[in-house]
């Protein structure tokens with residue numbers, strides 16, 4: 001929970017934020033508005049007059065975690081407002097916790113704020129309750145998530161996000177650029193662009209053109225990246241769907257305008273499984289494109305996620321996936337054993353994979369990729385990497401290179417970070433001296 005504000009005479013709200021970066025941005029917006037209205041944000045259940053729980057409902061384990069968090073808030077405080085993805089399944093929440101005050105879905109800011117007002121009327125003093133221009137951030141001061149759209153037009157058979165968040169709705173590009181500008185003026189050094197599908201940005205508004213800083217920009221991924229490059233900070237793209245037009249942004253990466261980093265979920269490599277997933281299936285073309293991207297931008301880091309044990313996946317199809325890993329030589333990879341999500345079309349597919357087989361395939365997959373990731377990190381030993389410092393820990397600085405997104409990738413441990421005078425938010429050139437399966441080790445001086 002965020003640090004409490006100065007006054008003790010104000011209504012106090014506790015906040016529990018679960019789920020993905022999209023949910024985190026929703027939490028930031030709600031928290032910002034609560035502070036604007038004079039609410040005090042407190043870090044413990046005991047101090048709170050009411051508790052808001054922003055939930056996740058993506059997979060069964062996230063549902064369980066959300067229900068547990070609601071239960072804990074009910075037991076510790078008793079006045080609980082629920083919002084977020086799991087809010088779309090009111091019956092599930094009501095059944096487990098009938099006493100919650102209100103339930104709303106993702107991005108339903110009005111409902112959450114209305115529920116807080118009903119439980120705890122605001123007392124606003126604009127002279128005391130100053131909110132930074134950048135709003136309340138849950139991330140460190142030097143990086144921030146930038147949400148460019150809501151919803152998704154795809155219908156991947158394992159996913160229920162479109163039914164929870166609806167079809168794609170893009171924010172106008174000038175609005176996003178203004179928000180990014182404000183963030184960088186507030187000290188942000190790295191912008192993490194998020195959405196459900198970053199490469200589809202603007203398709204719903206037919207790439208409408210808008211003005212920013214006296215220049216026309218289309219509401220389109222490439223134009224957005226060009227605008228963001230004017231701000232002189234790192235820009236990292238997440239959740240890029242494997243469309244052919246991803247090719248368009250590789251030159252921006254090669255020119256240093258955009259971090260040479262693609263978070264692009266491939267999910268599988270067998271054309272038949274990809275078809276069952278309702279995802280692009282031409283894996284040969286994907287491999288060719290990866291090769292071309294790397295030719296144009298040799299520093300490119302590719303992060304991806306995969307699902308193993310999808311219904312009907314045969315041993316041979318799983319082997320195709322392992323072969324793809326060998327060919328693609330991805331830098332960072334996350335994987336999940338398929339788990340049926342309530343309401344997903346994939347649940348109706350025949351031949352579910354036995355749980356033990358799924359786990360065995362997941363272990364083989366991770367083992368195969370661990371060797372690849374470790375070798376790719378080892379190849380950086382001896383190089384100098386531009387890094388952004390996240391924290392100082394004793395003598396060490398914990399930093400990230402251009403290849404490392406916060407929370408999901410590794411770090412660069414700088415052994416002489418304190419001696420070199422590094423501080424969180426600083427950029428520094430680090431000589432890489434060693435590596436392991438996840439992290440790099442180096443020195444600044």
Ligand code: SF4
Nearest residue numbers: 152154156159161196
């Ligand atoms: S692209 Fe992502 S959010 Fe959209 S349906 Fe597929 S998995 Fe879900």
